[in-house]
Amino acid sequence: MIRLVTLLLATQLTAVWGWVRPTLLNRLPSHLQGATFTSRPTGLQTPVSEWDETISAIASRYVESKYAACDKDGENCVALRDRDEITVLLREILPPVSASELNKEVDDLMKLFGDEKSIAIDKFVEAVKNNPYWGEAGELVVKELIYLDAVMNDHVYDKSVLNDDDYDDLKESLTWDGSELVNLSGQEAKFLHAVGASRKGLSMLSDAEYGALKAELKANKSWVALRELDPLERLGLNTLVGYIHRSLAIDEKEKSKK
Numbered sequence: 001m002i003r004l005v006t007l008l009l010a011t012q013l014t015a016v017w018g019w020v021r022p023t024l025l026n027r028l029p030s031h032l033q034g035a036t037f038t039s040r041p042t043g044l045q046t047p048v049s050e051w052d053e054t055i056s057a058i059a060s061r062y063v064e065s066k067y068a069a070c071d072k073d074g075e076n077c078v079a080l081r082d083r084d085e086i087t088v089l090l091r092e093i094l095p096p097v098s099a100s101e102l103n104k105e106v107d108d109l110m111k112l113f114g115d116e117k118s119i120a121i122d123k124f125v126e127a128v129k130n131n132p133y134w135g136e137a138g139e140l141v142v143k144e145l146i147y148l149d150a151v152m153n154d155h156v157y158d159k160s161v162l163n164d165d166d167y168d169d170l171k172e173s174l175t176w177d178g179s180e181l182v183n184l185s186g187q188e189a190k191f192l193h194a195v196g197a198s199r200k201g202l203s204m205l206s207d208a209e210y211g212a213l214k215a216e217l218k219a220n221k222s223w224v225a226l227r228e229l230d231p232l233e234r235l236g237l238n239t240l241v242g243y244i245h246r247s248l249a250i251d252e253k254e255k256s257k258k
Helices: 002-026 053-066 083-093 099-113 121-129 132-137 139-155 164-177 186-199 207-219 240-257
Strands: 070-073 076-080 118-120
Touching (some): 053 121, 053 139, 053 164, 083 099, 083 121, 083 139, 099 121, 099 132, 118 121, 139 164, 139 186, 139 240, 186 207, 186 240
């Protein structure tokens, strides 16, 4: 009953937010309206250790479910100090980062674990959660990243990275935040996931599939394919879509110099 009431309230809040949003945006300073960014935000985000307790716990279970190099010690999982598996894990859970940034973070984790061949899973998860990119991006970006990954794994790969309660709690939290990701169509989610993955060197779609999907979304005037700012980004908040936009802008700027 409590969950039902909460969801109804969240739905109503989303409806109200959608109605008042244009007025709020029109009141933004001109330099924020329609702004684009070419670098990551410089403002300090809330450290992972200070995130909402429920979200922090969801993030822990998410990291554990994503890590494949796990040996069973009785009923417990023990993480193996496997560079290849750690690289795969970080490539999938970090916001869009360059190859050099990814390699540096892998190096830092390997150094942190020292000569240990296996690591208690809670120690491993906390070390991974405290990566600088999650802390820099902020709680909202990480929630959106986990949500999008969960949606894609469930609907495309038929694989669950979150249990039902965690998924519902995460979606409810994002709804209260006013995140646009919970309103994405399946095709929009697929496109956004592919764009973010490509920045990290992961090929989720062939060139032909990507081109066809992008053309379809543009024809439908999807804000995702048109690279428009999402509502929270327009309010000056850091979002996953904004993070991807800035990553693409940096790549395009570097390519133009060559």
